Amino acid sequence: MESWSSRVRADPTALVGRPASALLELLDEVDEAAARRPSPLLVDVPSDRPLQVIGDSHGDWPAVSAALGFARRGPVPDRFLGLGDYIGRATWSEPDPATLPNGSVWNAAYLLAWNAVAPDEVILLRGNHEASRQIPVPAPTLLRELRRAYLRTEALALYDRLMGALERLPLAARTEGGVFCAHGGIPPRALYDASRWRADDLALLEGLLWSDPELDYRDRHVGHPYSSAELKEFLAAVGCRVMIKGHAPGHSGRAIFEGRLLTIHTSDLFADFGEGGVLMAEIPRRTRVERAEEIALRVWAGGSWQPRPVRASANGAASASALSSLSDAPLPEASPGR
Numbered sequence: 001m002e003s004w005s006s007r008v009r010a011d012p013t014a015l016v017g018r019p020a021s022a023l024l025e026l027l028d029e030v031d032e033a034a035a036r037r038p039s040p041l042l043v044d045v046p047s048d049r050p051l052q053v054i055g056d057s058h059g060d061w062p063a064v065s066a067a068l069g070f071a072r073r074g075p076v077p078d079r080f081l082g083l084g085d086y087i088g089r090a091t092w093s094e095p096d097p098a099t100l101p102n103g104s105v106w107n108a109a110y111l112l113a114w115n116a117v118a119p120d121e122v123i124l125l126r127g128n129h130e131a132s133r134q135i136p137v138p139a140p141t142l143l144r145e146l147r148r149a150y151l152r153t154e155a156l157a158l159y160d161r162l163m164g165a166l167e168r169l170p171l172a173a174r175t176e177g178g179v180f181c182a183h184g185g186i187p188p189r190a191l192y193d194a195s196r197w198r199a200d201d202l203a204l205l206e207g208l209l210w211s212d213p214e215l216d217y218r219d220r221h222v223g224h225p226y227s228s229a230e231l232k233e234f235l236a237a238v239g240c241r242v243m244i245k246g247h248a249p250g251h252s253g254r255a256i257f258e259g260r261l262l263t264i265h266t267s268d269l270f271a272d273f274g275e276g277g278v279l280m281a282e283i284p285r286r287t288r289v290e291r292a293e294e295i296a297l298r299v300w301a302g303g304s305w306q307p308r309p310v311r312a313s314a315n316g317a318a319s320a321s322a323l324s325s326l327s328d329a330p331l332p333e334a335s336p337g338r
């Protein structure tokens with residue numbers, strides 16, 4: 001019989017309605033593939049092909065499968081990179097809302113299956129939600145989604161296996177052309193030198209996975225604001241000139257910090273933030289990228305990916321509405337669906 005990993009690659013919902021043994025079989029294949037290859041914290045990505053990048057997807061597997069389908073449309077697939085936060089629907093309703101669609105489970109299974117068979121072409125970084133057992137996030141939903149999708153008695157074991165697979169993912173990537181990719185921010189200054197990075201360093205996790213540019217900073221209980229000057233200094237230390245990230249959505253789709261920092265989100269949850277839309281970014285096949293405006297943005301509209309130029313705002317502030325409902329920030333009373 002065809003493996004579960006190949007069935008899920010063809011259709012992320014292949015697991016829907018199937019017993020837990022199907023997901024476990026898939027995770028066995030994912031674990032075996034991971035055991036066969038090195039697991040660096042910082043991945044070096046060749047710039048011999050375009051790199052298609054997605055931001056926070058939070059269970060929006062229709063957007064993610066459309067993005068990966070675009071990256072793999074040609075005979076030689078573009079490389080593809082996920083900036084983390086594949087899980088967690090952040091519905092904020094308690095205890096188990098009927099609207100919770102289990103999307104985190106199918107999204108994570110789909111991406112892990114692709115990463116297992118094509119690790120050099122489908123690169124997945126960790127987001128703060130993938131590190132939520134090291135640094136907790138408020139109201140995470142993966143366990144609740146698993147309890148809806150499977151028998152309650154099976155959910156904890158599945159949660160442990162799925163989180164275990166996600167916790168192996170690298171923390172950051174660096175393209176040959178000089179684009180640094182991470183979920184949220186930059187490490188503390190003592191860790192600008194990536195040879196000092198250690199897997200169990202919580203300060204490293206906090207900096208890369210939780211921090212926000214000072215323009216979007218709002219206290220999330222963890223993470224630090226970073227300035228344009230600090231970003232510039234860090235990028236020079238790792239041999240890069242531009243950074244692409246997800247996480248704080250206030251400037252999603254817009255370049256800030258003098259064209260050095262681009263934020264994207266790839267989820268219906270964040271379609272109203274920043275410049276708006278479900279976004280994908282193409283880092284061109286180029287040996288030297290100097291500015292975020294050289295990155296090609298696409299927005300999902302009417303069933304296809306439409307080009308949209310990257311706009312730079314010198315140091316413009318995020319809109320008040322964006323700042324008032326940052327994901328993972330302390331929550332306003334009424335924020336349905338976030």
Ligand SMILES: [Mn+2]
Nearest residue numbers: 085127128247
């Ligand atoms: Mn995040």
